[in-house]
Amino acid sequence: METKELILNMGPQHPSTHGVLRLILSLNGETIVHSVPDIGYLHRGIEKLAENRTYLQFLPITDRLDYIAAFPNNLAYCQTVEKLMGLEVPPRAQYIRVILTELNRISSHLVWLATHALDIGAMTVFLYCFRERETILDLFEMATGARMTFSFFRFGGVADDLPREFIPKAREFLEAFPACIADYEALLTKNRIWLARTRNVAVISAEDGINLGMSGPSLRGSGVKWDIRRAAPYAIYDQLDFEIPVGQNGDVYDRYLVRVEEMRQSSRIVRQCLDRIPEGEIRAQVPRAIKPPAGEAYSCVESPKGELGFYIVSDGSERPYRLKVRAPSFVNLESLPVMMKGGLVADVIAAIGSIDIVLGEVDR
Amino acid sequence: MSAEHSEQSEQVEGLPDSCKNLIARLRGRFPGAVGEATTLRQCADELTVRVAREQIVEVCHFLKTDPQLAFDYLSDLSGVDYPDREKRFEVVYHLYSIPQGHRVRLKVQVAEGEAVPTVTGVWRTADWHEREAYDLLGIPFEGHPDLRRILLPDDWKGHPLRKEYPLAGYDGD
Numbered sequence: 001m002e003t004k005e006l007i008l009n010m011g012p013q014h015p016s017t018h019g020v021l022r023l024i025l026s027l028n029g030e031t032i033v034h035s036v037p038d039i040g041y042l043h044r045g046i047e048k049l050a051e052n053r054t055y056l057q058f059l060p061i062t063d064r065l066d067y068i069a070a071f072p073n074n075l076a077y078c079q080t081v082e083k084l085m086g087l088e089v090p091p092r093a094q095y096i097r098v099i100l101t102e103l104n105r106i107s108s109h110l111v112w113l114a115t116h117a118l119d120i121g122a123m124t125v126f127l128y129c130f131r132e133r134e135t136i137l138d139l140f141e142m143a144t145g146a147r148m149t150f151s152f153f154r155f156g157g158v159a160d161d162l163p164r165e166f167i168p169k170a171r172e173f174l175e176a177f178p179a180c181i182a183d184y185e186a187l188l189t190k191n192r193i194w195l196a197r198t199r200n201v202a203v204i205s206a207e208d209g210i211n212l213g214m215s216g217p218s219l220r221g222s223g224v225k226w227d228i229r230r231a232a233p234y235a236i237y238d239q240l241d242f243e244i245p246v247g248q249n250g251d252v253y254d255r256y257l258v259r260v261e262e263m264r265q266s267s268r269i270v271r272q273c274l275d276r277i278p279e280g281e282i283r284a285q286v287p288r289a290i291k292p293p294a295g296e297a298y299s300c301v302e303s304p305k306g307e308l309g310f311y312i313v314s315d316g317s318e319r320p321y322r323l324k325v326r327a328p329s330f331v332n333l334e335s336l337p338v339m340m341k342g343g344l345v346a347d348v349i350a351a352i353g354s355i356d357i358v359l360g361e362v363d364r
Numbered sequence: 365m366s367a368e369h370s371e372q373s374e375q376v377e378g379l380p381d382s383c384k385n386l387i388a389r390l391r392g393r394f395p396g397a398v399g400e401a402t403t404l405r406q407c408a409d410e411l412t413v414r415v416a417r418e419q420i421v422e423v424c425h426f427l428k429t430d431p432q433l434a435f436d437y438l439s440d441l442s443g444v445d446y447p448d449r450e451k452r453f454e455v456v457y458h459l460y461s462i463p464q465g466h467r468v469r470l471k472v473q474v475a476e477g478e479a480v481p482t483v484t485g486v487w488r489t490a491d492w493h494e495r496e497a498y499d500l501l502g503i504p505f506e507g508h509p510d511l512r513r514i515l516l517p518d519d520w521k522g523h524p525l526r527k528e529y530p531l532a533g534y535d536g537d
Contacts, residue, residue: 039514039515040513040514040515040516040517043515043516045524047500047525048524048525048529048531049531052531083404083407084404086405208488210436210437210462211436211487211488211489212488212489213437213438213439213487213488213489224462226462231462231465232409232465295404296404296410296412297404297407297410298409298410298440298458298467298469300439307439309439309440309458311440311442311456311458313444321444322444322445322525324440324442324456326439326440326458330492331489331492334488334489334491334492363515364515
């Protein structure tokens with residue numbers, strides 16, 4: 001019997017592509033011969049907007065990159081402007097930034113685990129994860145007034161001090177959370193169906209991952225022990241104890257294990273910060289009009305997705321001359337065709353979930 | 365507004381030793397192709413080196429394979445538009461070394477209509493970055509395996525990150 005390749009369009013409207021992502025799959029039966037991601041459906045010209053906004057006016061737009069985790073966006077952007085201007089951030093503000101950013105890593109990983117498990121068919125985990133995420137969002141709302149798009153960090157510090165009831169509430173969450181992670185793991189880590197759907201699926205080697213520019217947990221799943229919080233410590237990460245979990249096989253399962261462990265490590269970081277947070281100023285003396293001296297800087301953070309960096313060229317005016325966002329989801333997505341090649345069409349969903357992309361950041 | 369702002373003078377003197385070593389190795393290997401080196405204050409991770417367009421691939425390949433430098437990771441690649449300059453575009457490469465933990469930024473100047481040799485053969489990740497620079501700024505990359513728009517539709521007119529491109533687009537929508 002004569003057979004031929006079938007072209008299958010997946011997306012852009014498809015719930016398990018996590019946003020408006022379109023994949024053009026070439027199939028031989030159920031096997032993926034070739035795949036081409038088609039992106040840009042959510043392109044809003046954010047870098048063009050940056051050139052037409054003052055530095056402060058652009059801050060709320062950074063929330064709309066990775067909207068699942070807006071604090072790291074605020075942080076990476078503020079950090080780059082601070083580097084250009086040579087601003088020092090007071091210690092209390094550094095602690096507040098790290099507490100919120102690490103809680104945001106947990107809430108981002110919870111959204112990832114919830115949707116990733118749901119895609120593969122484990123609905124209970126979805127409901128549990130969203131329950132705990134809700135507690136974190138309540139904490140964010142208490143501190144910033146917003147649940148997702150915070151715009152809370154400022155050049156040289158943060159917008160406001162933490163309210164008094166924040167620290168006890170955060171401790172309460174950290175007390176309860178380890179048991180929650182244990183529950184997720186009890187449902188998945190040794191579950192035969194989960195293992196069958198994730199082990200040896202969408203494998204990528206460390207070498208290919210680096211060559212393709214992957215970063216964050218997606219690359220650490222392949223055994224590359226590289227985390228910007230440790231490799232080039234910013235804020236106060238050089239004073240904090242935490243482990244960098246890595247996988248071995250570079251499959252969907254190892255990326256799962258890495259992120260689950262990262263939630264534990266982030267809890268550890270937040271606990272240390274709550275114990276040690278000093279009194280003092282929450283913002284440095286900053287000129288009213290932000291006009292970084294002419295020059296350029298690149299600064300990056302370890303966002304929940306990977307290396308999130310801003311490259312800003314300043315001409316000395318109140319608007320960036322050029323602003324480039326180095327978005328981890330954009331680069332990580334580039335590796336998807338490599339990890340899916342030769343796999344099964346049913347595993348596409350598992351592969352997409354395992355690199356944890358956010359289209360707001362891919363398309364910018 | 366001055367478009368000449370990044371024309372800083374050579375500041376190698378005050379640089380950390382790691383940067384001096386990198387510049388010395390590059391200049392030793394590629395005399396003539398490696399231009400001025402600058403940085404932001406004394407930040408070792410802000411070292412910027414200008415490279416001749418024709419030799420960008422060789423320079424990148426050397427930076428990646430030299431065991432002391434080991435720039436195995438292309439962190440980012442982007443374009444910047446300076447319409448007042450004779451060569452209006454700058455292609456900016458952000459390199460990182462995972463084993464060595466150091467960074468360098470390379471810059472190539474390119475005039476309108478000139479193509480930059482692709483570095484996809486050195487780092488595969490350059491594929492999408494170069495497509496983006498082509499899409500948003502109209503900089504062509506010679507030898508690129510699949511040079512087409514990436515964020516905008518194929519039939520889009522113009523390149524939005526060029527300075528003359530209006531914020532609201534040519535049609536006002």
